[in-house]
Amino acid sequence: MLEITPDIRRLIDLALTEDQVYNDVTTNLLIPPDAQGVAVFRAKASGVLAGMGLALEVFKHIDSTVQTQALMEDGRAIKAGDLLGRATGRVGVLLRGERTALNFAQRLSGIATETAKYVAAVKGCKAQIVDTRKTAPGYRYLDKYAVRAGGGRNHRMHLADGVLIKDNHIEILRKRGVGLPKLLATALSKAPHTLKVEVEVTSMVEVEEALKAGAHIIMLDNMSLEEMAGAVKAINGRALVEASGGVTLETVRRVAETGVDIISVGAITHSAKALDISLDIEG
């Protein structure tokens, strides 16, 4: 369930301000201020719905007397023609909020739809599709919500909910004379006690170092399918294994079949196409 957080309200505020909804010259010119109307969201393509509650909230944000109702739940597969949600109130308000509401619903549904394709592609494998932090700045909570709506799971929400030692960390410390084993030892002994430690590796040598140090999760970065399969075998359940880097809808099944536990995919958030949804307004 998508909670409308204070930061989402701030984002809606930014959106309504940038669209100058209160200076909508066309609506001001043509529409009687008190005329009432109904707006209905309608799918124009197949996919997975996400963000209907958010889209409806946009209208309430402009005018708290607008009444709204989701007609489909987020996470549901939808097809062209499906009615998704309804807002009732001053028709001028519906016209002003139309574009912002649609932009939210189309983006989130696009992410959910793309995620669902990856999830379907690995069906039957144990591997889980997770997202990354490659979300539109300001949209972390929303984009990750859409991933869940599409059947994916979330990797770290932010920099605070998991220790993840990446290439840049390793390189910086290597230059300072701290190798991977020592670095991992430090991380494991000093990390907040509620967090696991994940480390990005690029070779079997590093896999062994990570295992020996006791890393909880090992991220295989841009490895070939063969390397991944080898790593999974070597790790043999002693740590969770995450595949990362350049995974596409074409390759994801084969990656899953290497036996990794987790596959993180940046494209589901940073490169998903908007799902086509329209708004019919009657007044």
Added chain:
Amino acid sequence: MLEITPDIRRLIDLALTEDQVYNDVTTNLLIPPDAQGVAVFRAKASGVLAGMGLALEVFKHIDSTVQTQALMEDGRAIKAGDLLGRATGRVGVLLRGERTALNFAQRLSGIATETAKYVAAVKGCKAQIVDTRKTAPGYRYLDKYAVRAGGGRNHRMHLADGVLIKDNHIEILRKRGVGLPKLLATALSKAPHTLKVEVEVTSMVEVEEALKAGAHIIMLDNMSLEEMAGAVKAINGRALVEASGGVTLETVRRVAETGVDIISVGAITHSAKALDISLDIEG
């Protein structure tokens, strides 16, 4: 040139808050707080650059003592391996801001790159590629900037800088007994005197009504190529002609060849893929 507006600062704030950059447990664990470093943005694919200044600003937003330098200008064609920008300062700050900076640069460069493809496709035609208001909420100014970086032009920035009478307006007023001719007459006589009036039409009958009323711009909505060519001929320079609706990279050239003045494309902002850019941090 991208100005860092107060609202962009608010968006950066939201982004840094949602990523919990000040609770970056990995960096806090491993990196000495005063260690200095350099971060360099590097293209990993071909495209058009946009948002480098914004990406660099992210670091300054975290710590105003960071020094930054763009190595390529927005709007330039880039290829894999090109160095795009550099930030120098506390390496912990560079690590904290990495993801947010990249997310901005990849999104904006993705939009610029997609736009450039459409612009190239209509080369030699008089038609101009313009964007729509189908931008990520909160990103209007940024997404439209990226469109310009890609060689496109901007349609309305928001609801205040142009009268645009669309299907929903027309339908609402029709139900109230106001037909297109009367509606246009009202709009033309009462609109703010610095704004033109554009109207969306779906048939030749409406084209004629719009011309007769004196509309400044006529938007042909989802017409076939033949209909568009016919409309252009009928209008014959008496109004600007905009083609809109479902234009793709495959069809855009043929649309341009109908003789329209303007082609608006939603996909360049709502469905562009992120351009791959990485950040190398040395410390």
Added chain:
Amino acid sequence: MLEITPDIRRLIDLALTEDQVYNDVTTNLLIPPDAQGVAVFRAKASGVLAGMGLALEVFKHIDSTVQTQALMEDGRAIKAGDLLGRATGRVGVLLRGERTALNFAQRLSGIATETAKYVAAVKGCKAQIVDTRKTAPGYRYLDKYAVRAGGGRNHRMHLADGVLIKDNHIEILRKRGVGLPKLLATALSKAPHTLKVEVEVTSMVEVEEALKAGAHIIMLDNMSLEEMAGAVKAINGRALVEASGGVTLETVRRVAETGVDIISVGAITHSAKALDISLDIEG
């Protein structure tokens, strides 16, 4: 109709903070916190009402349980003694909000009243009275709303909804070797396609240059009545004509009689006197 936008809420917030309404020592000392009361706005002078909804909103902003009702509509002519609006709720809340509510209502009604005088003065002429961007910073939307309430029309809401080439632009470009004709040609070919181009001129030579270039609107800046009449004649309907600069209630009729289409008056927003309104609170 005045929409209570997020930015108006911010302005109300600033106002209630600066007035320390929650540390109202007098009310805290003397008034029982739960005592109920009624506040009634009453005109103490003749004029045009504007901002009653905003004034009433102030009380709801302090305490959302306050009930409010406008007794007169904005835009109505009022006279001393007229009852304008009513708020019912905790009397301490009514006392705390009194000054801020009155300050809003008096300012906006003052602007509406002053505007109405100019509108009356040109009655029968085709010229329309419009405002300028000379509003109190933070009050653009409110001051321009009051102008409409007084029967005036709005010029540009801001820098984005019209191209307006003024003396400073012209002078800067002249120094760079760009004369008025070339400057206008550039503006007309590159301006966003939904916007008209207006140019400020000070002589008949410039009027001719502007016409030749195809300017949509010509602003006659501080011209004498004779010059204005001459310009109107020369332009002869080929562009809209706006008179601007130093227009007063004494001169506005004669300006209108020169045949200009639009007369912009800064004084209606920057120098209007507050309209006297009081608040009677019973508890």
Added chain:
Amino acid sequence: MLEITPDIRRLIDLALTEDQVYNDVTTNLLIPPDAQGVAVFRAKASGVLAGMGLALEVFKHIDSTVQTQALMEDGRAIKAGDLLGRATGRVGVLLRGERTALNFAQRLSGIATETAKYVAAVKGCKAQIVDTRKTAPGYRYLDKYAVRAGGGRNHRMHLADGVLIKDNHIEILRKRGVGLPKLLATALSKAPHTLKVEVEVTSMVEVEEALKAGAHIIMLDNMSLEEMAGAVKAINGRALVEASGGVTLETVRRVAETGVDIISVGAITHSAKALDISLDIEG
């Protein structure tokens, strides 16, 4: 000295947002983004200067690299032609900020100028001209600063820095069976110990009650000159005496000559005319 407080920054933010300074289509069209320039404020009428530092701050708020310099100090008498302040930087920034900067300077200087007229009118009398809380909401700090620049003094800054028992308080308590003597006794015994207690009176009977109770300040509300003189005589230095209500430039001297200590004038803030100031920009 005018401090640029966080709330003033918020007001500047509102102003720059409402004026869409970052979407200034005219400047974007015509002015090279890196062109440098100088802007000089010039008086176009006589009066008292206030707000020059604030006006200059507007440019720095848009772009922190702008250099500014006040050429005259706030509080100084100025005449047409005087150069008041200068800003140097990107000329596009100067053009974008022009209107907001002028609107601030003209409003504040208008208030200072009006105040100075009242101060001059009572020269030689002991009475001091003070303002009221009748300021534009959001402008309390600024408007009261301008009053000081004009030689006036400030009454309460807000509801927290003085107990002021007004007609509405008295009426509400009277209905509840609490007369003026008891009400004053309560206020005097329970008020925060650093605050004086002022009470509004409308008759000699109330003057006597206020004196007897020990009120520190007695506000004579809308009394005739004779009544005021009588009250001053009766009070005879036992409390400060404030005249309030409907004082104009025509009547203020006679009010002062009644011997009151303080004369509060709402018109200096709510009805001052803007002082004419222009900005010459060269680039």
Added chain:
Amino acid sequence: MLEITPDIRRLIDLALTEDQVYNDVTTNLLIPPDAQGVAVFRAKASGVLAGMGLALEVFKHIDSTVQTQALMEDGRAIKAGDLLGRATGRVGVLLRGERTALNFAQRLSGIATETAKYVAAVKGCKAQIVDTRKTAPGYRYLDKYAVRAGGGRNHRMHLADGVLIKDNHIEILRKRGVGLPKLLATALSKAPHTLKVEVEVTSMVEVEEALKAGAHIIMLDNMSLEEMAGAVKAINGRALVEASGGVTLETVRRVAETGVDIISVGAITHSAKALDISLDIEG
């Protein structure tokens, strides 16, 4: 009565953001999103209640549909086991808000409880216990409210509601050749007319200077009991006397018995222990 001011809402926002209430992984994992529940605040120690309304507001801030009810009024003496307040709504919301709500209630009740001890200790003396400005930054209004709930009175709310000349002011002016008498004369003649003037003194010589100048309030800073008694005698009602500095629960009675009017105690706000309160949630 505690008003929920805009700034308190900002503080609640900061609190909910820092606690990441919308990313509560435990609740998200385990609790059905629509499950309803009831939360009851229960005292686990004896003391004075303060902040129950604020604690309950936290839940409404997360989700406006939560229903709340205070079961005890602020200012009441409570003992372990007492039921203090109740919130009903989605149980996930109750769990998310639990810690923030308790943190507010425990802090404010801790302050009220500590204050009540000081008030009890001086029972029968005329001296009143007042707070200082030594509150947690951001908590001025809340901490001072809690002091009132505990039976204390408030000293200055902030720097605007009383002239208080302290050691640092005196020292700075002494270095500039301005002694206490002259400094006081200036302050008394130029201070806003609604404010009294208080001065901090450290010796009988300064007491005499302050009296002679006409100071309204004299603050005895860190004087011994004997010195205080001597000062009270010398002042003899000609000014209010405030004792300040290092007063503890052990010494406060003896300080009161010196005859001072006011005793200000920093410890009641800056060093009060939290009062133990728990929240029982059933769902």
Added chain:
Amino acid sequence: MLEITPDIRRLIDLALTEDQVYNDVTTNLLIPPDAQGVAVFRAKASGVLAGMGLALEVFKHIDSTVQTQALMEDGRAIKAGDLLGRATGRVGVLLRGERTALNFAQRLSGIATETAKYVAAVKGCKAQIVDTRKTAPGYRYLDKYAVRAGGGRNHRMHLADGVLIKDNHIEILRKRGVGLPKLLATALSKAPHTLKVEVEVTSMVEVEEALKAGAHIIMLDNMSLEEMAGAVKAINGRALVEASGGVTLETVRRVAETGVDIISVGAITHSAKALDISLDIEG
């Protein structure tokens, strides 16, 4: 190192607004606006320093031209008389910021000092002192920073960085027919893969259930010393053991000696006394 985050700036803003630093009547009355001065923080008691950088930032927040320098590092043991930090600039600014700066430094140093006592008390034991989420709302980042300065470690920063199943969760699910074993199984299989799962237990039966399910961390809630020792023995390294609830400085050593890994103490943040620090200002 304490980073000045955007949210800390918001808290400083709230603090400066509530203290009305720009309406400091005393400073405005007495201190020349351009007078320069130096302020030096001085310890008046022994303890551990924390928040000096934050205290100094307060002055820069009021006026960015103030120069500051920490003279002691946070985390250092200090004694009465030690000089801790210095700010140089307009003396009026130093006076305005004094109280807010001191309030921050005293609170944070108080927390660091209290923490250090607990850390010292368990010296030689393996147990680590950690804080809780019982911080002043809005102060999470600051209070936890102070705990680290005092030698403690941090438990969860917020609800997102660890799964912590507490009494209320267990009770709610028990009522819905979900016992501890099933609840733990769900949490362990569905929790974000970078987070450990901690569970609160109150009996040996629950300890066994937690162990069997595979909980990573077991929190012993309000157990007796004997029970804790027994639990440690039974767990025998198969999970981390945290002691929680009612730990005091008197009991902490004995708790540590039971062999637990972690001892969480709410009192170090919610009930620490302010450390006495003063500010000497010379101008």
